[in-house]
Amino acid sequence: xxxxxxxxxxxxxxxxxxxxxxxxxxxxxxxxxxxxxxxxxxxxxxxxxxxxxxxxxxxxxxxxxxxxxxxxxxxxxxxxxxxxxxxxxxxxxxxxxxxxxxxxxxxxxxxxxxxxxxxxxxxxxxxxxxxxxxxxxxxxxxxxxxxxxxxxxxxxxxxxxxxxxxxxxxxxxxxxxxxxxxxxxxxxxxxxxxxxxxxxxxxxxxxxxxxxxxxxxxxxxxxxxxxxxxxxxxxxxxxxxxxxxxxxxxxxxxxxxxxxxxxxxxxxxxxxxxxxxxxxxxxxxxxxxxxxxxxxxxxxxxxxxxxxxxxxxxxxxxxxxxxxxxxxxxxxxxxxxxxxxxxxxxxxxxxxxxxxxxxxxxxxxxxxxxxxxxxxxxxxxxxxxxxxxxxxxxxxxxxxxxxxxxxxxxxxxxxxxxxxxxxxxxxxxxxxxxxxxxxxxxxxxxxxxxxxxxxxxxxxxxxxxxxxxxxxxxxxxxxxxxxxxxxxxxxxxxxxxxxxxxxxxxxxxxxxxxxxxxxxxxxxxxxxxxxxxxxxxxxxxxxxxxxxxxxxxxxxxxxxxxxxxxxxxxxxxxxxxxxxxx
Amino acid sequence: xxxxxxxxxxxxxxxxxxxxxxxxxxxxxxxxxxxxxxxxxxxxxxxxxxxxxxxxxxxxxxxxxxxxxxxxxxxxxxxxxxxxxxxxxxxxxxxxxxxxxxxxxxxxxxxxxxxxxxxxxxxxxxxxxxxxxxxxxxxxxxxxxxxxxxxxxxxxxxxxxxxxxxxxxxxxxxxxxxxxxxxxxxxxxxxxxx
Numbered sequence: 001x002x003x004x005x006x007x008x009x010x011x012x013x014x015x016x017x018x019x020x021x022x023x024x025x026x027x028x029x030x031x032x033x034x035x036x037x038x039x040x041x042x043x044x045x046x047x048x049x050x051x052x053x054x055x056x057x058x059x060x061x062x063x064x065x066x067x068x069x070x071x072x073x074x075x076x077x078x079x080x081x082x083x084x085x086x087x088x089x090x091x092x093x094x095x096x097x098x099x100x101x102x103x104x105x106x107x108x109x110x111x112x113x114x115x116x117x118x119x120x121x122x123x124x125x126x127x128x129x130x131x132x133x134x135x136x137x138x139x140x141x142x143x144x145x146x147x148x149x150x151x152x153x154x155x156x157x158x159x160x161x162x163x164x165x166x167x168x169x170x171x172x173x174x175x176x177x178x179x180x181x182x183x184x185x186x187x188x189x190x191x192x193x194x195x196x197x198x199x200x201x202x203x204x205x206x207x208x209x210x211x212x213x214x215x216x217x218x219x220x221x222x223x224x225x226x227x228x229x230x231x232x233x234x235x236x237x238x239x240x241x242x243x244x245x246x247x248x249x250x251x252x253x254x255x256x257x258x259x260x261x262x263x264x265x266x267x268x269x270x271x272x273x274x275x276x277x278x279x280x281x282x283x284x285x286x287x288x289x290x291x292x293x294x295x296x297x298x299x300x301x302x303x304x305x306x307x308x309x310x311x312x313x314x315x316x317x318x319x320x321x322x323x324x325x326x327x328x329x330x331x332x333x334x335x336x337x338x339x340x341x342x343x344x345x346x347x348x349x350x351x352x353x354x355x356x357x358x359x360x361x362x363x364x365x366x367x368x369x370x371x372x373x374x375x376x377x378x379x380x381x382x383x384x385x386x387x388x389x390x391x392x393x394x395x396x397x398x399x400x401x402x403x404x405x406x407x408x409x410x411x412x413x414x415x416x417x418x419x420x421x422x423x424x425x426x427x428x429x430x431x432x433x434x435x436x437x438x439x440x441x442x443x444x445x446x447x448x449x450x451x452x453x454x455x456x457x458x459x460x461x462x463x464x465x466x467x468x469x470x471x472x473x474x475x476x477x478x479x480x481x482x483x484x485x486x487x488x489x490x491x492x493x494x495x496x497x498x499x500x501x502x503x504x505x506x507x508x509x510x511x512x513x514x515x516x517x518x519x520x521x522x523x524x525x526x527x528x529x530x531x532x533x534x535x536x537x538x539x540x541x542x543x544x545x546x547x548x549x550x551x552x553x554x555x556x557x558x559x560x561x562x563x564x565x566x567x568x569x570x571x572x573x574x575x576x577x578x579x580x581x582x
Numbered sequence: 583x584x585x586x587x588x589x590x591x592x593x594x595x596x597x598x599x600x601x602x603x604x605x606x607x608x609x610x611x612x613x614x615x616x617x618x619x620x621x622x623x624x625x626x627x628x629x630x631x632x633x634x635x636x637x638x639x640x641x642x643x644x645x646x647x648x649x650x651x652x653x654x655x656x657x658x659x660x661x662x663x664x665x666x667x668x669x670x671x672x673x674x675x676x677x678x679x680x681x682x683x684x685x686x687x688x689x690x691x692x693x694x695x696x697x698x699x700x701x702x703x704x705x706x707x708x709x710x711x712x713x714x715x716x717x718x719x720x721x722x723x724x725x726x727x728x729x730x731x732x733x734x735x736x737x738x739x740x741x742x743x744x745x746x747x748x749x750x751x752x753x754x755x756x757x758x759x760x761x762x763x764x765x766x767x768x769x770x771x772x773x774x775x776x
Contacts, residue, residue, distance in 0.1 A: 078675075083678065
C-alpha cells in the first residue's frame with residue numbers, strides 16, 4: 001500500500017477539487033438531437049453554464065454536409081449500400097434512411113449490437129445533431145384527444161398534463177423553428193404558428209376537393225413541415241435562408257432551411273457563450289448521491305479513446321433519444337436504485353411504443369396531362385385523424401392519419417417492362433402518369449408488456465450493457481391497419497383515381513423511427529417515472545424530455561412535442577434552481 | 583482531447599427578404615469552399631470498397647457492357663449510354679453492391695449474349711451491326727428475362743444519373759429556389775432529372 005504523507009495528501013485533495021471544479025457546470029445535457037439541442041439553447045439563454053455531451057462525432061453546420069450539394073454522377077452507387085455496409089450495419093440496412101449518402105451520419109451497428117425477441121428496428125445516429133439532421137420534419141401539435149386518451153380508454157396511466165399546459169410552449173418553439181402549414185381550425189389537430197403553406201400538386205388539389213366533398217368531416221391539407229417556406233426574422237437572425245426546394249434535407253441543409261440542432265438551436269446557444277459541447281462522449285451512468293438524494297453528475301466513456309471521466313452539475317437533462325435515455329437510467333445502478341435510476345415504479349423500460357405504418361393505397365390520375373411542376377417539394381399532404389371522433393366509431397381504440405402525395409412518374413418508371421431502344425429512351429424523357437398515394441401512420445397503444453431491458457452479461461464497444469427488445473404490434477394495431485389500408489383505397493377510388501391498389505408492406509416497431517415511451521410521465525410515482533415537468537419523481541434534478549417521457553404515442557409525428565416539452569421543462573428547471581428547490 | 587467549445591463562424595445576418603436563387607447558390611458555394619469537382623469524385627468512386635471477394639472484370643467485358651447498354655439506351659438526338667460511360671457505373675455497382683453469387687449470375691448473362699451472338703451470327707456481339715445487336719438483346723427478353731431486366735435497370739439508372747443523361751436527355755435543375763405544384767407543361771419540357 002502506498003504511504004501518502006500529509007503534504008502530498010493535501011496536494012492531491014486540492015488537485016482533485018480543482019479538477020472537479022474544471023469539470024463542473026450548472027447543467028449537463030445528455031444528447032444533442034431535437035431535445036438536447038433545445039435544452040442547451042434554453043438553459044444557456046437563461047444564464048446557465050451548460051455542458052452538452054454527445055456520443056456521436058462533431059458535424060459542423062454546412063461544411064460538414066459533404067454530400068448535400070453533390071450531383072448524382074458524383075456518387076458511387078446512386079445511393080445503394082455496399083455488401084460490406086450491409087454486413088456491418090445489419091439493423092440500419094433494413095430501411096431507406098441509411099444509404100450511401102447518409103452513411104457517415106449513422107452509427108455502426110456492429111459497435112453496439114442489440115437483441116430482439118421480436119423484430120425491433122433501432123436506427124441510431126452518430127453525430128452532433130442526432131436525428132435532427134435526417135428527420136422527416138413533419139410537425140404536428142397534440143390535442144386533448146391525445147392527452148385524455150388513456151384515462152378515457154381506461155388503459156395505462158393518465159398524462160399529468162393537458163393541452164393547455166403545453167400550448168404556449170408549442171407557440172414558443174414554433175416561432176423560433178418556423179413551421180410551414182395551413183390553418184384548419186380542427187380540434188383534434190390544433191393549428192401551429194405557421195409560415196406560408198407549400199403548394200399542392202394538381203392531383204392533390206383535386207383529390208382534396210373530392211375527399212372533403214365525399215367524406216364530410218374529413219380534411220386533407222398540406223403537410224405541416226419544419227422547412228422555411230419563408231425566412232422569418234427569427235430565422236434570418238441566425239443566418240438561415242429559405243427552402244430552395246431541392247428535397248435533399250436528410251443530407252444536411254447548407255441553407256439552414258429546415259430545423260436541425262445545427263441550424264436552429266446550436267447557434268443561439270453558442271452565442272450566449274455559456275455552452276461547452278463535447279462530442280465523442282458516451283454517457284455511461286448518472287452519478288447519484290444517496291445522502292443528498294440528487295444526481296451530482298455523469299460518468300462518460302470517450303467514444304474514441306475509451307477513457308472514462310466524470311462531469312458534475314446541479315441539473316441533468318437526459319435527451320439521448322427514447323431508448324438511449326432509458327438505457328442511461330437503467331445503467332445507473334446504486335443501492336437506492338438497484339433497478340435503475342428513478343425506477344421505484346418498475347415502469348422504466350416498459351410501455352415502449354412507435355407508430356406503425358407502411359400500409360395504404362395508391363392510384364393513377366388521368367387528368368392534368370397538360371400540367372407539370374417546378375421544384376421538388378420536401379413535404380407531402382396530410383389527412384388528420386378522423387376515426388373515433390364524433391360519430392365515426394371504429395372497432396379499435398385511437399386512430400391514424402395519412403401522409404402521402406401525388407406527382408408525375410419520372411424516368412424511374414417501368415415503361416413496358418421488356419421495351420428498350422430509342423422509343424423507350426424517348427418515352428422516359430417525357431413526364432409520365434400522375435399518381436397519388438396515401439400511407440397511414442397509426443397509434444400504437446402503451447402496453448406494459450412492450451418493453452426493453454439491459455443484458456448486463458454482454459457489453460458493447462464502450463462497456464455499456466446491450467439492449468434486449470421485447471415488443472410487438474398487438475390486436476388493436478392489427479385491426480387499425482385494415483382500416484388504414486381500406487379507407488385509403490376508398491377515398492382514392494371515390495376521388496376518381498384509376499387502378500387503385502392497396503398495400504401492406506408490414507410494419508415493425510422502431511421502423512417509423514418514432515420510438516417512444518420507456519420512462520413515462522404520470523401523476524403517481526408508483527406507476528410512472530417522471531412527473532408533470534419531466535422530472536424523475538424520485539430524483540428531481542434529473543429531467544427526461546425526449547421520446548422516453550411519452551405516456552402515449554398519438555398518431556402524429558412527435559418531435560414538435562419533444563421540443564415544447566423540453567422548453568417547458570427547462571423553464572421549470574431554472575425557476576426551481578432560483579428557488580433553491582434543486 | 584479536452585473540452586470542446588465550438589463557436590459557429592459568425593454568419594452575417596442575411597437580409598434577404600428577396601434573396602434570389604442566384605445569390606443563394608453563390609453564398610452556399612462560397613461556404614462549401616467552392617464547387618465539388620467531378621474528376622475528384624470519379625477518382626474516389628474508382629476505389630474498391632467491397633472488401634469481400636469480387637469478380638474482376640476485364641476491359642473486354644467492360645466494352646461488351648457498354649455496347650449492350652448502348653442498345654438499351656442508344657444515341658438519339660442526345661448521346662446514348664456508351665457516350666455517358668454507363669458501363670463504369672454498372673461495373674462499380676455489381677462489384678461493390680452485389681454478393682459474389684449475384685455477380686457471377688450477372689456476368690454469366692453478359693457472356694451468354696456474346697456466345698449466342700457467335701452461335702447465331704458467327705460473330706461476337708461487339709462485331710455485329712446495330713440491327714443484329716438489337717435482335718440479340720430482344721432474344722434475351724424471353725430466354726433470359728431476369729438478366730435482361732437487371733441489365734436494363736442498371737443501364738437506365740446509370741444513364742439518367744450520368745452527367746450526359748441528366749443534363750442533356752432530361753431537364754436538370756439542381757437548385758429550383760421555388761415550388762409550384764401545378765403549372766402548364768411547356769412545349770419541349772422534359773422529365774425532371776432529380
